[in-house]
């Protein structure tokens with residue numbers, strides 16, 4: 448009985464989290480992005496659930512760079528990418544090759560669970576218009 452009740456609460460919490468993310472994506476500021484952003488048609492990919500017990504890999508978004516710019520992870524090991532926006536405007540962390548886009552509002556933090564892909568270097572950037580050109584680029588290095 449208790450287990451079932453607890454499961455229900457967890458589901459409700461997850462549902463609220465999901466709604467919050469969807470709400471974030473529907474912010475008016477995010478509409479009308481450049482046409483080359485194919486994310487805009489479906490609102491981008493929401494953050495993935497965190498992986499219990501996996502290491503946390505922090506990265507900060509600032510105006511206009513990533514700290515650190517090189518993120519190193521080990522292959523065949525899931526991790527939780529903890530993205531914190533320390534800037535004054537919305538930013539995101541987009542890894543095209545992995546289909547990842549994490550949008551974070553100023554002062555907010557989003558943690559997304561990721562499965563480290565095959566070894567290699569995966570470029571990421573902020574897809575907010577002009578930010579990539581301003582230097583918001585980095586690399587996820589899987590070794």
Ligand SMILES: [Cu+2]
Pocket residue numbers: 537538539573574575578583
């Ligand atoms: Cu940005």
